[in-house]
Amino acid sequence: MDLFWRGSGFLQGQYSYFSYEPEHETGSTVVNSPWPPVTVIQYIPDQNYPRYTRTQHSRTLSTAAAWQAWLQTIPIARDPDTQLRPSVSIILFPRHNHGITPTLPVRDVSTLKYLPISLTIFQRVVETFNIHQALQILINRGKSTIWRFHPCPSKNQYTYLLRTDNTLENDLALSVYYDANDKALRAVFFGCTEQDVRWIQGRLQVGTGKTALAPLTMISALLELERGHRVSDVDKYDRLMTELVENFPENLNSGARTSQNRYNEDDPEGLFGVSRAVTYMKGRLERWKAEIGRLQNDASEVEFLPFMDDPVDGANPKVPLIHYKGYLAHLMDDYEDRIRKCSSILDTASQAFQMEIAASARKQANKMKTLAIMTMVFLPATFLSTLFALSMFQWRPDPPAKRPDPGSDAGEVPPEEGQDESVVSPWFYRLYIPLSVGITLMILASYWWAPITRWCRGLWRHRKATRSTDIEMR
Structure with missing residues (x-):
């Protein structure tokens, strides 16, 4: 100093x-x-x-x-x-x-x-x-x-x-x-x-x-x-x-972006x-x-x-x-x-x-909303396919019709060795498709029901308030 x-x-x-x-x-x-x-x-x-x-x-x-x-x-x-x-x-x-x-x-x-x-x-x-x-x-x-x-x-x-x-x-x-x-x-x-x-x-x-x-x-x-x-x-x-x-x-x-500012990914x-x-x-x-x-x-x-x-x-x-x-x-x-x-x-x-x-939160919310909708569409079918694939269910298709032997009058000829016997089970159309579509529609309906209900309630309150104002003015 x-x-x-x-x-x-x-x-x-x-x-x-x-x-x-x-x-x-x-x-x-x-x-x-x-x-x-x-x-x-x-x-x-x-x-x-x-x-x-x-x-x-x-x-x-x-x-x-x-x-x-x-x-x-x-x-x-x-x-x-x-x-x-x-x-x-x-x-x-x-x-x-x-x-x-x-x-x-x-x-x-x-x-x-x-x-x-x-x-x-x-x-x-x-x-x-x-x-x-x-x-x-x-x-x-x-x-x-x-x-x-x-x-x-x-x-x-x-x-x-x-x-x-x-x-x-x-x-x-x-x-x-x-x-x-x-x-x-x-x-x-x-x-x-x-x-x-x-x-x-x-x-x-x-x-x-x-x-x-x-x-x-x-x-x-x-x-x-x-x-x-x-x-x-x-x-x-x-x-x-x-x-x-x-x-x-x-x-x-x-x-x-304006030229006056210095932008980066973090800001x-x-x-x-x-x-x-x-x-x-x-x-x-x-x-x-x-x-x-x-x-x-x-x-x-x-x-x-x-x-x-x-x-x-x-x-x-x-x-x-x-x-x-x-x-x-x-x-x-x-x-x-x-x-x-x-x-x-x-x-x-x-x-x-x-x-x-x-x-940024709205952007993330929109992305999550899209992901949620896609999940609601595919998850019921995925769940049912996993459930029906358990060993407790036996899904056997009807046996295929046997071709008659042209050299025999009474018997049927068994299928040739190596012939494909697999077919789509009728339960796929009778049970899996109806359940998958039904559960998916039910989940989507419940997802959209709450916003629609809130909108209807808001519309009802607005109309009620409008009618009350008209009555008071009269």
């Missing part, structure tokens, strides 16, 4: 956890690079640019020389007596392009460890942006976590580390360093998509210049991105479960896979909600509410943002709604499971 509290700057062994890209010379291009350009932002408000503008304050870096030149322009911490203008510096590391690098699994749980810069550049970034050592541990563990560090109460310096769950799509990590004395904000995002980069830039353009200088702006950016991703995931599972339930009879009877309708994913999603949402609640309890108004004086608008030095406790409480309410929606999806899945079990 002491590693968590040593402050900014990685140990040498922690750098080996990340994977780096080789350095590229100025002007060189990389063929089939798995990385989009890295977007960096540096914003120092003044009279000419009181607000953040994308064209003026953001750029993309792709070479080692460009990185070295940009890092040298970032104001570093100085003596407390030195007056520095408020500044914001942000790095938006993109997500690794899995499609171009086939050796990288599509759902690598450590995607955020792949960096589009070299080891030398990353060491400069860690030192310049005061990245805490615990960031490497958060990225390695991959669990939803929000950590807040205030190592020295006498110095108004704060560090925030946020990391979303790595088993969910579009996971993110964020390091925010805020120095109220130097009026400096340093933020590094890990795992941004192109849509995330555009969204963060658009968020900085909203409000006064002071909003970009507030640590809550960076923290809320990651919180809002994560909320958007999880809302999209929950809605996707909701639509999928609705489709499964609505098309359930057709899928079960015709064997139709023919895909219900188990969807319910398992929703259950896991619900647990991740509950954990993230708990982390937001801890941030709400631990953070103080000294960090979020009394922002620095606006260097441009001196007449209005205090321009507060939304109250952080109210914002975080509203955010937790949104997650609670998604958690309840996950519970509703699981209830629907449970009902769908019952439907599938009932449908």
Whole structure:
């Protein structure tokens, strides 16, 4: 645990956890690079640019020389007596392009460890942006976590580390360093998509210049991105479960399958896979909600509410943002709604499971019904044939008529040796056939009699109820 509290700057062994890209010379291009350009932002408000503008304050870096030149322009911490203008510096590391690098699994749980810069550049970034050592541990563990560090109460310096769950799509990590004395904000995002980069830039353009200088702006950016991703995931599972339930009879009877689902023999309708994913999603949402609640309890108004004086608008030095406790409480309410929606999806899945079990039972019942009818048809005849074959019964046919000897007037000639004397016994037609047919018909009649009786009783009750209603209406 002491590693968590040593402050900014990685140990040498922690750098080996990340994977780096080789350095590229100025002007060189990389063929089939798995990385989009890295977007960096540096914003120092003044009279000419009181607000953040994308064209003026953001750029993309792709070479080692460009990185070295940009890092040298970032104001570093100085003596407390030195007056520095408020500044914001942000790095938006993109997500690794899995499609171009086939050796990288599509759902690598450590995607955020792949960096589009070299080891030398990353060491400069860690030192310049005061990245805490615990960031490497958060990225390695991959669990939803929000950590807040205030190592020295006498110095108004704060560090925030946020990391979303790595088993969910579009996971993110964020390091925010805020120095109220130097009026400096340093933020590094890990795992941004192109849509995330555009969204963060658009968020900085909203409000006064002071909003970009507030640590809550960076923290809320990651919180809002994560909320958007999880809302999209929950809605996707909701639509999928609705489709499964609505098309359930057709899928079960015709064997139709939608391309969105992964079916197998053990889970023919895909219900188990969807319910398992929703259950896991619900647990991740509950954990993230708990982390937001801890941030709400631990953070103080000294960090979020009394922002620095606006260097441009001196007449209005205090321009507060939304109250952080109210914002975080509203955010937790949104997650609670998604958690309840996950519970509703699981209830629907449970009902769908019952439907599938009932449908399978009906199929088995129909098969057993067919087997029972075939048994009732053949069993009486089989029983009688076995019974009559016992030795207690002597079934002898009438002796065959003897042919007269053409050379003799009075006698009959016995049958020739080897002549077949077997014939069908008359008892087969007199006793076996009538008994077999009669018993079979009697069993079938008794089988159908109960349903017919129930139907007749139901029809009689319905007619009786109809007559009673007609009499009351009259």
